[in-house]
Amino acid sequence: MNALLPATIVGSLPKPAWLSEPEKLWSPWKLHDDELRQGKLDAQTLAAHDQSRAGLDIISDGEQTRQHFVTTFIEHLSGVDFDRRETVRIRDRYDASVPTVVGAVSREESVFAEDAKRLRVETDQPIKWALPGPMTMIDTLYDDHYRSREQLAWEFATILNQEAKDLQAAGVDIIQIDEPAFNVFFDELKDWGIAALERATEGLSCRTAVHICYGYGIKANTDWKATLGPEWRQYEESFPLLQQSSIDIVSLESHNSRVPVEVIELLRGKTVMLGAIDVASDTIETPAEVAATLRKALPFVDKDKLYASGNCGMAPLARGVARQKMVALAQGAAILRKELSS
Numbered sequence: 001m002n003a004l005l006p007a008t009i010v011g012s013l014p015k016p017a018w019l020s021e022p023e024k025l026w027s028p029w030k031l032h033d034d035e036l037r038q039g040k041l042d043a044q045t046l047a048a049h050d051q052s053r054a055g056l057d058i059i060s061d062g063e064q065t066r067q068h069f070v071t072t073f074i075e076h077l078s079g080v081d082f083d084r085r086e087t088v089r090i091r092d093r094y095d096a097s098v099p100t101v102v103g104a105v106s107r108e109e110s111v112f113a114e115d116a117k118r119l120r121v122e123t124d125q126p127i128k129w130a131l132p133g134p135m136t137m138i139d140t141l142y143d144d145h146y147r148s149r150e151q152l153a154w155e156f157a158t159i160l161n162q163e164a165k166d167l168q169a170a171g172v173d174i175i176q177i178d179e180p181a182f183n184v185f186f187d188e189l190k191d192w193g194i195a196a197l198e199r200a201t202e203g204l205s206c207r208t209a210v211h212i213c214y215g216y217g218i219k220a221n222t223d224w225k226a227t228l229g230p231e232w233r234q235y236e237e238s239f240p241l242l243q244q245s246s247i248d249i250v251s252l253e254s255h256n257s258r259v260p261v262e263v264i265e266l267l268r269g270k271t272v273m274l275g276a277i278d279v280a281s282d283t284i285e286t287p288a289e290v291a292a293t294l295r296k297a298l299p300f301v302d303k304d305k306l307y308a309s310g311n312c313g314m315a316p317l318a319r320g321v322a323r324q325k326m327v328a329l330a331q332g333a334a335i336l337r338k339e340l341s342s
C-alpha cells in the first residue's frame with residue numbers, strides 16, 4: 001500500500017448482470033442455492049481484481065455477497081422476522097417496508113467471516129470490510145420487542161463487535177462501520193451513538209473506520225440534499241465527538257457536495273478518508289479533478305493521514321462507469337502523491 005494518499009472505495013460496487021439486475025439498488029438475485037453462493041464469491045473475486053487493476057491500494061469485497069448493506073447482515077440474526085413487515089420512515093427521508101424485531105437479537109455464527117477469508121486469499125493488498133452501524137441498523141427495522149432505540153442499538157453493537165473480531169481473525173486490515181444515520185439523529189448521536197459505535201469496535205487491533213455520508217445517489221437522497229441549503233454542516237455535530245473517540249479513520253463525502261472543506265479541521269489527528277468521487281453522477285471525474293478535491297483538504301488534515309475514496313457506494317452505477325471512476329481515483333491520488341513527495 002502507498003504510505004501516502006492510499007486510495008480505496010467506500011463500500012459497494014455494481015454487481016455483474018448474471019448475478020442481479022444491473023444499475024438497480026438492492027436488486028433481487030438471479031441465481032439460487034449453491035449457484036447463488038458460488039456466484040456471489042465469483043463476483044467478489046471480480047470486484048477485488050477490478051479494484052487492483054484500477055490501481056487502488058486497499059481492496060474491499062465491493063459488497064458483492066450482499067443484497068442490502070444493512071438487512072443482509074440482519075437476516076442472519078435471530079429475533080428478527082422478515083415475513084412480518086412494517087412501514088417505517090428511513091432516516092426521516094423516505095418510507096420503506098422493513099422486517100420486525102420480535103425477540104432478543106443474537107448471532108448464531110459469523111455472517112461474513114468466510115467471505116472475508118476468501119477475499120484475503122484473492123489479494124496480498126490490505127483489505128477493508130464494511131458493516132452497518134448500530135444506529136443505522138435500528139433505523140432500518142420496526143422494533144416490537146425492545147421498544148427502545150437505544151437498547152436495541154446496544155444489542156446490535158455487541159453483535160457487531162463479535163462479527164468484527166471474527167473479520168479481524170479472517171485477515172481484515174480495516175473494519176469500516178457505516179453510520180449515515182449520524183447525519184440525521186443528532187440527539188441520539190450525542191447521547192449514545194458514539195458510545196455504541198465504540199462498543200462495536202471495542203478490543204480490535206486492526207484499524208477502524210466510520211463512514212458517514214449523505215447516501216447513495218438515489219432520488220430520495222438527492223431530493224433531501226436539495227433541502228439542506230447552500231452549505232451542508234451536519235458533520236459539525238459528529239466530527240468533534242469522533243475526534244475524541246477511539247475510531248482511527250473517518251470517511252466523509254466531499255466532491256460535488258456542499259460540505260465546507262474546513263469542517264475536516266474538526267477531525268485533526270484522525271485519518272480522513274475523503275470522498276473525491278461523486279457516486280450520484282455517471283460523469284467520470286478526471287484525475288486532475290480528484291487531485292484538486294484532495295488538495296483542498298490538505299490545510300485541514302496532515303498529509304500522512306489523508307486517504308482518497310468515493311463519497312459512498314457505487315452499486316447503482318454501470319460497471320464500466322464504476323471502473324473508470326476507480327481508475328480516476330487512483331490516478332488522481334497519484335498526481336497529488338507525486339507533488340507531496342517532490
